[in-house]
Amino acid sequence: MKDAFPVLDVTDWPVVLFEVGGSEEKVWITDPAGQKRALFKPNVRHDNIEQADHWPEKLASELAGLSGIPAAAIDLVVRNGRRGCVSYDIKPEGGWELQPGWLLLADLLGDHDPTDKRHHGHTLSNIETVLSSYNHPPGFDVPENFTAFDVFVGYLILDALIANRDRHPANWSVLRGPTGGDQCLSPSYDHATSLGFSLTDEERSRKMRDAREWEAFLRKGTAHRFEGCRQVTLVDFALRALRMIDGAVRSYWLDRVASWSEDHLTALAASVPEMSVAARRFAVRLVLANRRRLLDA
Template sequence: MSTDQSPYAEIDVTQWPSAGDEQLGTKPKRWLMHPDTGESWLLKYATYSTGSDGSCYRKGDDWAEFIASRVAAGLGTPAAHVELAVERSETVRYGIISKSVLTEDEQSGDSDGELVLGNGLLARPTAPGDRLGYTIDAVQAALANTKPPIGSPPGFGAWDVFAGYLVLDCLIGNTDRHEENWAVIVTPNERRLAPSFDHASSLGFQISDAQRNQRLETRDEGFTPETYARRAKSPFANKPHLIDVASAALDRCTRAVREHWLSACEDVDELVRPIWRVPDDRMSEVARQFAERLLRSNCARLFDQVR
């Protein structure tokens, strides 16, 4: 168990060279080049929303994606390397940087790696308004003859690892595992499941601190953080609850794989620790309390349903 309680460091990317905009997704983001290593990192800024009182507030998509990457590490789930980032120009902008899931050889062209998104792998392509073909069975079929990511648990296949992605989604309340938020890396010699990426839609990132505080203090059982967590749904066909998706995925694994992922969830105290190491200027006290209660609730419900 880690005993380090110090705040995580932020990386100043102000002077990092730009390597072009990223076209996928709805939020503006751009690729940067690490000035020392030449590695490609995707810069994603924190976004803003308007509260019910008309005030503007910064959402938590930056800290949510960062914490999710640390929870993934705690579970042993292959995931993109994410760091907190800050850019200081005319104004200070907060965000995260996410390292490309392609290896350096695949990025340089030495092994000609291509990131093929899930929608290009499904037997029935989907669209935001038509996800009837986006099912657990369809994803499992799409991952046939696919190797697991680099760094996967020994003996695991691609589907076994993807089931771990869905367990991660369940714990953090990630509602955005749609058909373009997972991928396979294809080279002339193999196809390999990419590490999990893009976890910003997690941990109640989008609500204001005012609403978090109301939910933390309420006596109304229908308005608590735990109730909020129970309402989270997946973009799979018919919008099942996240816990049902994780449960269904684990049902399609061997007992050994199922127990591996459930055992990884047992030390919930360690899994919530990253929440409390995000710098104070990035995440408020009520956001931490809300995120911890959400994660603990989801973990308990997963055990209740699967074990």
């Protein structure tokens, strides 16, 4: 039996920066022991074992690792009595900057409104174009010949698995270093609105009992943050992206997704504290269902 993931007390971690453009509740803090910088994200929408913001982040990050998908490392924490998580800095040391996807799209299109509800310009082809001069994320176990877009497709696979509908153009980024050649796709981040996080246990149990409700819930997971994809499921959107890349890369991602077992996933969910039994069961069943839809297509 895998040990439970720890819940760290980060009350004494000093604040080094308030999150730019975010609420004052999100602050950058530093681990005094290891000097690792991390963004503290307190639970805001929900804060109980049924519904929360922190455990979806943790489980999604661990599932990404299981599938070889670069993602921010997450720890569950408490700070001044508030539960949440820390997302460790994805920027390499030495003058690197994070630039969100919407800035790249604005450069390509001449103008891009990240708040546009139609998400004009946020398309797979445009993303492939703007990432063409970027490398894959550093420090992760992906083949050296993979392009940034090859890895971005992995992020869409993760979204499909966990039912993450929030991949808007500020929720993917690139990293730019101190020299012109230092530029790469950033690891994936911000997966809080996934895994049925907002459902109550009664709703989860009902959906798992009723086949029609279950199928309806799976169909509600749409890629609505992309232009023209309000009715396109996350699974179908990931499959579209997979068809855009080389066959060997496509096989790599599907093989990685197929490589872990239900027992692996169940053990991961069981290791996430402050998660109800129904939330664990639902998350496992959801990911397995979406994996089957990906692999059987």
